[in-house]
Amino acid sequence: MSAEKVAVVGAGAWGTALATVLGRKGVAVDLWVYEPDLAERMAETRENDLYLPGRRIPDPVRPTHDLEEAVAGAWVVVSVTPSQVVRQVMTRAAGAIEADAWVVTASKGIEMGSLRLMHEVLTEALPPGFEGRIAALSGPSFAAEVAQGMPTAVSLACRDPRAGRRLQELFSDSRFRVYTLDDIVGVETGGALKNVVALAAGISDGLGFGHNSRAALITRGLAEISRLGVALGADPLTFLGLAGMGDLVLTCTGGLSRNRTVGLRLGQGEPLEEILGSMRAVAEGVKTAGAAVELARKQGVEMPIAETVWDVLEGRLDPRQGVERLMGRPAKREFWDLETPPA
Incomplete structure (x- = not known):
């Protein structure tokens, strides 16, 4: 196993941006590309013209369509395909991954059907013994800005402190700052559910509502994320950090947010099928909402926000009815004991 080679599995915008972060430090990266023709073009032009156009891919990054070859010999494998195909792709890759490698999940979502977070999917997809060798990377990080070199800060959750520091050092540079913690469940819950709240924020904007409405959705959305995260075993403090509030604010307000864009267009009256059909990249919140x-x-x-978003996506409510349902709910106390949430 190489002490230097890293494999990035998934060449969407985020996977390409992470490979760029590593490559500009001189790290040898094998970047697995699902589309064989895209892999060839990326190798020739040093640009991902489908998912991250206009950003040069550093020379140490080697695009390839051969999955097993990409992960073989890597000391770190970064899993960054869309969440609903992580199990399929990483099961294929599992036999070629070194037994002592670390796997970092950077996909954001909850698997439909199994209702698993990504580290749980990886635990089931990889050979026995990998449960303790999985970390999670998440936080407020639009891929285009990361690839451009704009200052960015993210969270990396790893239950092994020494390994966490090594991974922190691997990903960190003067423009990409990595903070460590040990709460994988919290980091992944925040990363997955902020996309659902961003759909709600986009719907609100599409309906023509203002800053008050968006602020309410962000704040109450954070309460929902925290409730579920704590029920799953997360540390409540995680949701006040980069993978919680930080990513939520970015995704609910930033113009580069795919999930906010889907919500915006829904609020403006476009059918979901047409919206998704016009997008090349995946808006993870659409499938994560139901899960x-x-x-x-x-x-x-x-x-209630996630429930309402899901009903709008499924056509059971139109966006304006969703707002009326949320605003018409019975009055509540704002704060509650995180260990004993209200019925």
């Missing part, structure tokens, strides 16, 4: 609602019901956690 989040199912998981919350399983845990006995109340998530």
Whole structure:
């Protein structure tokens, strides 16, 4: 196993941006590209013209369509495909991954059907023994800005402090600052559910509502994320940090947010099928919304914003009816004991 080679599995915008961060430090990176023709073009032009156009891919990054070759010999494998295909892709890769490698999940979502977070999916997809060798990277980080070199800060959760420091050093540079913690569940819950709240914020903007409405959705959305995260075993403080509030604010307000854009267009009256059909990249919140609602019901956690978003996506409510339902709910106390949330 090489002490230097890193594999990035998934060449969407975020995977390409992470490979760029590593490559500009001189790290040898094998970047697995799903589309064979795109892999060839990226190798020739040093640009991902489909998902991250206009940003040069550093020379140490080697695009390849060969998954097993990409992960073989890597001391770190970064899993960054869309969340709903992580299991399929990483099961294929599993046999070629070194037994002592570290796997970092950078995908944001909840798997439909199993209702698993990404580190749980990886634990099931990889050979026995990898459960303790999985970390999670998340935080407020639009791929285009990361690839451009704009200052960015993210969270990296790893239960092994020494490994966490090594991974922190691997990803960190003068423009990409990495903070460590040990709460994988909290980091992944925040990363997955902020996309659902961003859909709600986009819908609100599309309906023509203002800053008050967006601020309310962000704040109450954070309460929902925290409730579910704590029920799953997360540290409540995680949701006040980069992977919680930081990523939520970015995704609910930034013009580069795919999930906010989907919500915006829904609020303006476009059908969901047309919106998704016009997008090349994946808006993770669309599928995560239903999984989040199912998981919350399983845990006995109340998530009215997520429930409403899911009903709008499924066509059971139109966006304006969703607002009326949220605003017409019975009055509540704002704060509650995180260990004993209200019924």
